[in-house]
Amino acid sequence: MPDNRLATEVAPDGVESGAVAPTDRLEPSTRLVISLLLVSAFVVILNETVMGVALPRIMDGLGVPATSAQWLTTAFMLTMAVVIPISGFLLQRFNTRPMFLAAMSLFSLGTLLCAISPGFAALVLGRVVQATGTAIMMPLLMTTIMTLVPPNLRGRTMGNISIVMSVAPALGPTISGLVLSVLDWRWLFWLVLPIALFSLGLGAARIRNVTATRPGSIDVLSVLLSATAFGGLIYGLSAIGSAAHGAPTLQPWIPLTTGVIALVAFVLRQLALQRSDRALLDLRTLLAPMFAIGVGLMFVLMASLFGTIILLPIYAQDVLGLDPLSTGLLLLPGGLLMGLMGPVVGRVYDRRGPRVLVVPGAVLTSAALWSLTFLGESTPSLLVLGIHVVLSVGLGLMFTPLFTTSLGAVRPELYAHGSALVGTLQQLAGAAGTALFVVVMVTRASGLSADGLGPEAALAGGIRTAFLCGAVLSLLTVVAALFLRRPEEIRSSTR
Numbered sequence: 001m002p003d004n005r006l007a008t009e010v011a012p013d014g015v016e017s018g019a020v021a022p023t024d025r026l027e028p029s030t031r032l033v034i035s036l037l038l039v040s041a042f043v044v045i046l047n048e049t050v051m052g053v054a055l056p057r058i059m060d061g062l063g064v065p066a067t068s069a070q071w072l073t074t075a076f077m078l079t080m081a082v083v084i085p086i087s088g089f090l091l092q093r094f095n096t097r098p099m100f101l102a103a104m105s106l107f108s109l110g111t112l113l114c115a116i117s118p119g120f121a122a123l124v125l126g127r128v129v130q131a132t133g134t135a136i137m138m139p140l141l142m143t144t145i146m147t148l149v150p151p152n153l154r155g156r157t158m159g160n161i162s163i164v165m166s167v168a169p170a171l172g173p174t175i176s177g178l179v180l181s182v183l184d185w186r187w188l189f190w191l192v193l194p195i196a197l198f199s200l201g202l203g204a205a206r207i208r209n210v211t212a213t214r215p216g217s218i219d220v221l222s223v224l225l226s227a228t229a230f231g232g233l234i235y236g237l238s239a240i241g242s243a244a245h246g247a248p249t250l251q252p253w254i255p256l257t258t259g260v261i262a263l264v265a266f267v268l269r270q271l272a273l274q275r276s277d278r279a280l281l282d283l284r285t286l287l288a289p290m291f292a293i294g295v296g297l298m299f300v301l302m303a304s305l306f307g308t309i310i311l312l313p314i315y316a317q318d319v320l321g322l323d324p325l326s327t328g329l330l331l332l333p334g335g336l337l338m339g340l341m342g343p344v345v346g347r348v349y350d351r352r353g354p355r356v357l358v359v360p361g362a363v364l365t366s367a368a369l370w371s372l373t374f375l376g377e378s379t380p381s382l383l384v385l386g387i388h389v390v391l392s393v394g395l396g397l398m399f400t401p402l403f404t405t406s407l408g409a410v411r412p413e414l415y416a417h418g419s420a421l422v423g424t425l426q427q428l429a430g431a432a433g434t435a436l437f438v439v440v441m442v443t444r445a446s447g448l449s450a451d452g453l454g455p456e457a458a459l460a461g462g463i464r465t466a467f468l469c470g471a472v473l474s475l476l477t478v479v480a481a482l483f484l485r486r487p488e489e490i491r492s493s494t495r
Contacts, residue, residue, distance in 0.1 A: 026157075029208065030148050034157065036207055037100070037141045040199045042164045043192065044107050044134040048076065049172025050179075050188050057185045062120045074238050075124050076131040081230040081427050083135035085281045088420030089218055090136070091143050095209040099140050104200040107133030111196055115189035126189075135423070142419035146407050151487075152350055158404040159346025162396065167339035169309070174328035181325065219273060222280035225266035230424060232259025237431035240439055281424075282417040285410045290487050291418060294406030295425055297358075297480050301398060302426050303433030304369060304470045310434050311441060311463050312388065319460050320381055330385055334392030341396035346404075353486040354401035361397030362481040364390055366474035372467040377456050398477075401484070409487040433470075441466040 026034075051072055059069045091099060110129030117123040141161065149157045179187055236256030266281075273279040286292050309331075316327040345357055368391035375384070403422070410418045445462030453461065 026149065026153065033096070033207055034141075034145060034148065034160075036199065036203050037137070037144055038160055038164055040100070040104055040196075040203065041137050041141050041161075042168050043195050043199060044103075044130075044137050045164060045168040046172050046175070047107075047111070047130065047189075047192050048134060049169045050176040051076075054176055054180060054185045054188055057180055058123070061185060062123070064120050068120065071124055072127050074235065076127050077234050077238065077427060077431065078231050079128050079131035080135045081234040081424070082227045083132050084139065084420055084423040084427065085226045085230060086218075086223060086420075087136055087139040087423070088282065088417040089280050091139060091416035091419070092214055093218075096140070096144055097203075097207050097209050099136060100203050100207055101200070103133045103136035103140060104196060104203060105133070106130070107137070108193065108196040108200055111189050111193045115186050115193060117186075139416065139419040139423050142403070142407060142422065143416045146415040146419070147412070151408060154346075154404045154408060155349030155400060156343055156346035159342035159344070159349075159400045161403065162342030162345070162400045163339040165339075165399065166335055166342070166392075166396065169335060171332070171335070173313075174325070174332050177325040177328050217278075219269070219278060219280055222266065222269050222273065225262050225269060226280060229259050229262035229266045230428070232256065232262060233428060234431045235259075237428075237435040240435040279417075281420055282414055283421075285414050285418045285421055288409040288487075290409035290485060291406045293480055293483055294402045294409070295422055297362075297398070297477055297484075298402050298406070298422065299425050299429045300473055300477050301365070301395060301402075302429035303436065304365070304474060305395060305433070306430040307433035307437030307466065307470055308369075308372075308388075308391065311437050311466055312384070314441075315375060315460070315463050316381070316384065319375075319377060319456050319463070320379070320384075322381065330381060331388060333385065334388040337389060338392040338396035338399075341393065342400055345397060345400045349401050349404060354405045354484045355481065357397045357401045358481040358484050359478075361394045361401075362474070362477040364394030364397065366394075366471065366478055368394060369467055369471040369474045373464050373471055375460060375464055375467070377460050398481075405484060405487060436469060437466040440469050 055069050055072065058072070059065070107130050110126045110131070110133060113126030113129060114123055115126075117126055145154065145157050145161070176188060179191065232255040236252045236254070236259055239252040239255065267283065270279040270281055270283050274282050274284055286295075312331060313327050316322045316330055322330065348357060368387050371387045371390070406422065407415060407418050441459075441462040443462070444465040445458045448458035448461045449455065
């Protein structure tokens with residue numbers, strides 16, 4: 001009788017690949033590979049979120065101004081924006097094992113450079129090396145899951161990614177605040193390094209190749225256009241936020257214009273190359289309707305999430321007067337809840353499909369953002385906590401179905417490109433959301449200050465206006481959610 005587990009085949013090139021026959025469980029070797037990737041992804045995302053709280057201490061320790069310190073986050077974002085679009089090609093050209101080893105080796109090396117950095121330049125270099133490994137890890141995780149996991153189990157498996165993507169950012173500021181209360185900022189890297197090295201060593205010993213590769217050469221012009229396009233857009237959007245704070249920076253319109261022109265050229269180049277399957281980032285993924293709707297929804301959600309992550313700490317500290325550690329603890333329950341919901345949401349998706357989750361999730365997210373437009377100088381912190389929890393529940397209901405539906409809608413040979421495109425759009429959404437919320441907040445607060453309001457009242461007014469923009473955008477997600485369907489229910493135009 002046939003084995004009811006996920007079968008393992010050996011492809012002609014010697015690569016193990018998972019069959020997708022219906023099953024109610026994954027075989028142990030598959031679970032091991034995915035678990036290793038999840039732990040590694042958790043470490044790299046946690047590292048990405050500890051820096052915000054640490055910047056003031058780093059500025060004091062290295063004697064650099066705020067305008068220079070911001071490059072620790074800007075350089076990280078720029079590197080991610082440049083490397084992620086290339087990851088689609090890399091994941092098709094190279095197998096799972098070497099890509100994992102490269103990602104975790106780069107991340108570990110970058111963490112070591114940060115920990116021993118004698119000055120600011122070395123610290124920025126370490127962050128760039130870290131970001132290179134991080135940019136490879138997330139598309140690798142997504143592509144591996146789509147390759148190994150049959151459709152009827154993808155929801156619960158993607159739910160585990162929600163744990164990584166929600167709990168790590170929630171824990172980051174809190175852990176950073178606790179560490180910095182007793183240790184030097186370099187310990188943020190020293191404490192992460194052994195975990196990264198353990199993950200690297202375990203992966204080197206146990207991880208196996210699970211994807212089939214195909215030969216091909218990289219298009220250098222596409223790489224240059226991609227770096228200019230996405231790097232220019234990310235930097236330009238970040239520069240808008242810096243300019244709103246009054247920090248001297250390059251005029252935002254210069255990198256934004258350059259990025260838009262390069263993006264148009266990049267898209268035209270990919271459309272030409274994909275006819276012969278040589279595109280750096282294959283845009284045929286967007287021909288799948290559910291992929292296009294899903295990534296559109298994710299773009300709006302990620303923009304709202306990143307904007308909220310920026311504004312709520314500002315509101316808690318500068319309006320309500322909370323200290324950084326209390327602010328981190330205020331936002332911790334929502335992040336933890338959103339992550340812990342992941343496996344449950346995934347199981348519901350496997351049984352019922354996306355709409356039963358995404359529609360109520362969009363409504364809750366929109367309701368929470370509208371509630372944030374009523375924040376004032378005397379709003380109880382417990383009310384802020386409650387609104388943030390509702391927002392987190394709404395987002396938690398949406399992310400797992402959106403990831404699963406979007407990537408499940410594309411052809412298997414385009415999984416790597418779909419993962420890369422999702423990661424790229426997440427970076428753009430984060431930068432766009434941050435820029436939009438910060439600019440609106442600063443502009444409105446300045447106007448209210450000119451009208452004679454005190455600094456706290458003016459800042460609260462600016463924050464309310466910024467959240468109003470997010471609330472209006474959230475209405476689009478409610479409408480779009482109504483059109484979302486499980487990929488298996490339709491015949492996608494790409495099949």
